[in-house]
Amino acid sequence: MKRSERLVDMTKYLMGQPHVLIPLPFFAKRYGAAKSSISEDLTILKHTLASRQDGILETVAGAAGGVRYIPFWGKKHAEEFLTDLSSRLEDSNRILAGGFIYLSDILGNPNDLRKLGKLIATRYAYSNINVVMTIETKGISLAQAVAYYLNVPFVIARKRSKVTEGATVSVNYISSSIDRVSKMELPTRALKKDSNVLLVDDYMMAGGTLTGMQKLAKEFDSNIAGICVLCEADFDHVKLLDNYLSLIKISKIDTAKKIILARPGSFIAHTDFDRF
Amino acid sequence: MKRSERLVDMTKYLMGQPHVLIPLPFFAKRYGAAKSSISEDLTILKHTLASRQDGILETVAGAAGGVRYIPFWGKKHAEEFLTDLSSRLEDSNRILAGGFIYLSDILGNPNDLRKLGKLIATRYAYSNINVVMTIETKGISLAQAVAYYLNVPFVIARKRSKVTEGATVSVNYISSSIDRVSKMELPTRALKKDSNVLLVDDYMMAGGTLTGMQKLAKEFDSNIAGICVLCEADFDHVKLLDNYLSLIKISKIDTAKKIILARPGSFIAHTDFDRF
Numbered sequence: 023m024k025r026s027e028r029l030v031d032m033t034k035y036l037m038g039q040p041h042v043l044i045p046l047p048f049f050a051k052r053y054g055a056a057k058s059s060i061s062e063d064l065t066i067l068k069h070t071l072a073s074r075q076d077g078i079l080e081t082v083a084g085a086a087g088g089v090r091y092i093p094f095w096g097k098k099h100a101e102e103f104l105t106d107l108s109s110r111l112e113d114s115n116r117i118l119a120g121g122f123i124y125l126s127d128i129l130g131n132p133n134d135l136r137k138l139g140k141l142i143a144t145r146y147a148y149s150n151i152n153v154v155m156t157i158e159t160k161g162i163s164l165a166q167a168v169a170y171y172l173n174v175p176f177v178i179a180r181k182r183s184k185v186t187e188g189a190t191v192s193v194n195y196i197s198s199s200i201d202r203v204s205k206m207e208l209p210t211r212a213l214k215k216d217s218n219v220l221l222v223d224d225y226m227m228a229g230g231t232l233t234g235m236q237k238l239a240k241e242f243d244s245n246i247a248g249i250c251v252l253c254e255a256d257f258d259h260v261k262l263l264d265n266y267l268s269l270i271k272i273s274k275i276d277t278a279k280k281i282i283l284a285r286p287g288s289f290i291a292h293t294d295f296d297r298f
Numbered sequence: 299m300k301r302s303e304r305l306v307d308m309t310k311y312l313m314g315q316p317h318v319l320i321p322l323p324f325f326a327k328r329y330g331a332a333k334s335s336i337s338e339d340l341t342i343l344k345h346t347l348a349s350r351q352d353g354i355l356e357t358v359a360g361a362a363g364g365v366r367y368i369p370f371w372g373k374k375h376a377e378e379f380l381t382d383l384s385s386r387l388e389d390s391n392r393i394l395a396g397g398f399i400y401l402s403d404i405l406g407n408p409n410d411l412r413k414l415g416k417l418i419a420t421r422y423a424y425s426n427i428n429v430v431m432t433i434e435t436k437g438i439s440l441a442q443a444v445a446y447y448l449n450v451p452f453v454i455a456r457k458r459s460k461v462t463e464g465a466t467v468s469v470n471y472i473s474s475s476i477d478r479v480s481k482m483e484l485p486t487r488a489l490k491k492d493s494n495v496l497l498v499d500d501y502m503m504a505g506g507t508l509t510g511m512q513k514l515a516k517e518f519d520s521n522i523a524g525i526c527v528l529c530e531a532d533f534d535h536v537k538l539l540d541n542y543l544s545l546i547k548i549s550k551i552d553t554a555k556k557i558i559l560a561r562p563g564s565f566i567a568h569t570d571f572d573r574f
């Protein structure tokens with residue numbers, strides 16, 4: 023197989039298996055090519071990804087070595103996307119009762135989800151996350167998007183008892199948006215002990231739901247490696263936790279005057295983009 | 299930019315925008331290359347995808363023309379994946395009360411979801427789908443996976459009244475698994491009139507929930523272009539609809555003897571794979 027064809031196939035193959043270490047002999051065999059040729063191919067690939075600030079190709083030397091594709095976005099891409107997203111969120115038609123914002127169009131749009139997933143996966147690319155956790159319903163698509171790029175499973179805490187998932191572990195939490203004690207649960211088989219968990223959610227007010235997810239993860243003897251939300255309501259709410267990042271801060275929702283103010287949140291300042 | 303670098307970037311770019319027509323001048327400008335060189339690049343790309351039976355590159359001639367990447371899987375890949383999936387589903391630990399099967403590991407696994415999404419998107423690649431619809435909770439990840447490869451939005455019908463999504467349209471339906479009348483709803487702004495809808499869900503017993511989604515889509519003056527489920531319970535249930543495809547048929551669940559029998563469903567026989 024010619025170099026040109028190898029490069030197409032190799033690019034596609036690696037994109038489809040982010041974070042997985044592929045031994046060079048695998049490619050050598052797949053293409054009937056010398057390992058030296060494969061190494062040259064990978065140099066081209068690495069350089070091309072870096073020049074667009076869109077992906078890192080990591081080479082691991084030695085007998086157990088190989089190559090690994092890390093989805094990773096440059097700071098410029100991140101800033102552009104979050105600035106654009108902020109301005110789209112400032113549409114007053116998005117205002118919902120109770121200090122909420124309509125986000126379902128964004129959370130159901132593959133192009134936005136790919137960008138959101140890549141962005142959050144950039145921040146946690148080197149955090150050894152082995153599972154992404156969220157709570158039904160609106161956080162699910164964000165969790166899936168991130169899990170795609172980190173290439174780890176995602177689990178969904180449920181708010182109601184379901185007879186259809188077997189044995190569960192549950193915790194109580196205070197949902198600040200409805201100001202009452204609720205229950206969330208996870209099937210016992212869903213999360214392995216000693217997992218390193220990334221929590222994501224679509225919208226955070228005081229953070230009661232995230233606090234509940236922290237408690238739930240603790241019941242599985244697991245560690246919270248990071249907490250990241252799409253939007254943080256940055257008004258009127260005393261936060262119940264401080265170890266989270268937000269992509270977007272909503273600083274004002276004025277239902278009467280139909281005004282929403284949104285701007286990029288704490289995410290960019292707390293992300294190390296200098297890895298290319 | 300050299301051909302080798304162009305091919306890497308072009309592959310990545312096209313994979314990230316399935317089904318979108320990209321005019322050749324876009325690439326010519328992006329790489330500072332002649333249109334004839336870009337055409338040669340695309341021939342290499344097309345040939346490489348076809349040789350792996352993993353993707354179609356469509357060229358559209360003329361002034362409004364360009365190139366379009368269609369995620370499309372060969373029949374051999376489909377058969378291999380569904381045979382493997384069937385045997386994984388026959389694990390008796392998956393048996394849940396009420397004729398259900400534990401699927402959350404598969405529906406939370408990026409590698410399975412990528413394959414499921416690509417497979418279903420192959421069947422409907424030329425059906426002019428413009429939105430994928432499902433119902434919370436377990437169908438969501440499947441809908442998102444399919445929507446990624448068709449590159450269209452997905453919408454999620456909700457089972458409970460939520461104050462947080464604005465005005466909604468609702469219908470009643472009979473959920474066969476719990477044998478009572480339930481309500482499902484969708485925000486009025488979630489689905490455009492005259493949409494061409496693909497319904498997907500994780501598990502079908504009699505099909506009451508899918509019938510409800512059909513009714514709901516009709517309330518939005520929309521057309522159902524296809525119905526596809528991951529698993530169909532092929533026992534004890536008189537079906538309420540017949541215009542659906544299933545990836546997997548579950549022909550038996552014996553709780554006492556701890557036996558599940560699963561095999562590929564109607565999907566493959568009703569899919570035209572001969573488009574390479």
